[in-house]
Amino acid sequence: MKSxxxxxxxxxxxxxVFAKKGFFNARISDIAKEAKVADGTIYLYFKNKFDILISVFEQEIGKLIENILLLLENETDPSAQLEIFIQRHLEEMKKNRNLAEVIHIELRQTNKLIRDYRKNKFSEYLDIxxxxxxxxxxxxxxxxxINPDIAKLMLFGTLDExxxxxGPGSEEKVTVEDISRQITAIFKHGMLH
Amino acid sequence: MKSxxxxxxxxxxxxxVFAKKGFFNARISDIAKEAKVADGTIYLYFKNKFDILISVFEQEIGKLIENILLLLENETDPSAQLEIFIQRHLEEMKKNRNLAEVIHIELRQTNKLIRDYRKNKFSEYLDIxxxxxxxxxxxxxxxxxINPDIAKLMLFGTLDExxxxxGPGSEEKVTVEDISRQITAIFKHGMLH
DNA sequence: ACCATCAGAATGAGGGCTCATTCATTTCAC
DNA sequence: GTGAAATGAATGAGCCCTCATTCTGATGGT
Structure with missing residues (x-):
């Protein structure tokens, strides 16, 4: 059974593997080894290497969207919702570094290839x-x-950066809470006195 | 003479070529053809493919740093300086799409490889x-x-996004001025009433 | 003025290696 | 026993970089 x-x-x-090596430096055999299957097996489940990337992204971001939408349901104040979004996104990226790397690097690297796809799933995320x-x-x-379509890019760009x-090679001890608070504050009130 | x-x-x-195809999909022969030299000639000027990327980035971001520092000299108010930075960055990215793409994609894709370099030249930019x-x-x-080291990432992330x-495949008619004004406004005053 | 010599710049064909993908064979579930 | 699933060795396309060769133009001897 194909399970x-x-x-x-x-x-x-x-x-x-993508997170660790990047899409182009990731070998199918690396993935196969990590998954403890044969190289060929991968092609029973995915069309090609790129299809794997798409699936990874779809899967991971999909879970995140679901999760965030659920949290937002319990809060009606937009200002508080924004705070929730910010905190949840950062929490997830801190916890799930692999996803963070994939979004960060792969989403951009394969921008040209992924664009159609991106129009679906990624913009769904931004539209929240x-x-x-x-x-x-x-x-x-x-x-x-304020143009919401500009602001959403600002916020996502901020969070992504x-x-x-x-990420690897950072000794940062900053907590998600501290940073969330700061970002939320700037977005809400700005930097001026 | 090596000129x-x-x-x-x-x-x-x-x-x-990097802008159009991305680093990994760019062929040395593509670059050679575009530059109207032989493939081998490139290796008289650069150590390898990656060295070309470094040089491209160094060259372009270096020019931008110089240019922005010059503009900032004539303005002492930090608030106005911020506005100048934002506008100049976006202007450059709109004008020089190749640079925008290289920063956008390559800086991230090659993050792991370029890190040492990034610590020098790129953080010089952020430190402005x-x-x-x-x-x-x-x-x-x-x-x-506000932690300036957080805020700088926020702003860069924003501008980059x-x-x-x-970029290619966008029909946006938004002007740099409009967007600059909006970003500056949010950064200074926030989104709340 | 002319040509011989030469340093080093430029060329581009192809060696050699790296994978993504395929497919003949084996294993497994029922 | 049969067909689906899994395997992993084999395939071959693709491309970075090398290097043997050619080209260029500066120099100096006559």
């Missing part, structure tokens, strides 16, 4: 932010002159 | 931001509880 279990096992292995901001504007809590703090 | 001219020519060609913020704090204009708006 969903094995499918997952390969994805998990691939995430690890945009919706929160729009909601805030409708409730008169956020400034009207910040999450490198927990 | 500096040819060196530049190869760098220019490489920038173009940090210094402005510190200055603002010393003058009592920016909030004291935003500059994708002018």
């Amino acid at each position: 969903a279990d094995k499918h997952r096992k390969i994805i998990r292995a691939a995430t690890k 932010i945009a919706k929160i901001i729009l909601q805030g504007q409708n409730e008169g809590k956020f400034r009207q002159d 910040i999450s490198r703090l927990w | 500096a001219d040819k060196h530049r020519k190869i760098i220019r060609a490489a920038t173009k 931001i940090a210094k402005i913020i510190l200055q603002g704090q010393n003058e009592g204009k920016f909030r004291q509880d 935003i500059s994708r708006l002018w």
Whole structure:
């Protein structure tokens, strides 16, 4: 039986290998070895190397989207929702470094190839932010002159860059809470006195 | 004579090719063809393919640093300096898409390889931001509880993500001025009313 | 002015290696 | 016993870099 279990096992292995070596330096045999299957087996579950990357991303970001949406349900204030989003994203990136690396490096490296795909799953993630901001504007809590589509990119860019703090070769002891607080503060109130 | 001219020519060609295809998909022969030299000639000027990337990055970001520092000299107010930085960065990325792509993709893709280098040249760029913020704090204009090293990452992350708006496959008509104004506003005053 | 000599710049064909992918064979589940 | 699943050795396409060779133009001897 082609098991969903094995499918997952390969994805998990691939995430690890991609994170460690980058897509282009990752060998199929590395992934196979990590997943404890034969090279050929991978091709029973995936079309090609690139298809593995897509699947990794879909799987991981999908889980994150679900998780965040669930958390947001219990909170109606857009300002608080923003804080939740920020904290949850950073938490996940700190915990799941492999995902952070894959988003950080691979999402960009393969930008040109992945674009169509990105239009689906990744923008779904970004749109969570945009919706929160729009909601805030409708409730008169956020400034009207902000373009949610710009702001969502600002926030994601911020988070993505910040999450490198927990990447390899960083001795940072900064906590997610501290950073979340700071980012949230700047986004809400700005840097000026 | 090994001419500096040819060196530049190869760098220019490489920038173009890297931007278009990404580092790993760029062929030495592509670069050679674009530069109108023989494949072998490239190895008279560069150690290897990766060395070309380093040089491209060094060259381009170096010019940008010089240029921005010059502009900042004429302005003492940190708040205005921030605005200048933001606008100049985005202007450059819009004008010089090749550089934008190289920063965007390669800086990340080759993160692991380039790290030593990054500690030098790239952080020099980031430190311009940090210094402005510190200055603002010393003058009592920016909030004291902001960590300049976090804020610099926020701003760079923001700008880097935003500059994708002018990347290939975007029909955006947004102007640099509009976006600069918006980003500056959020950074200074935040999103709340 | 002319040519011989030469240093070193430029060339580009192809060696040699690295993988992504395939497929003949084996193993396994029922 | 049969067909699906798994295997991993074999394949071959692709490309970085080398190096034997050619080209260029500067120098100096006559």
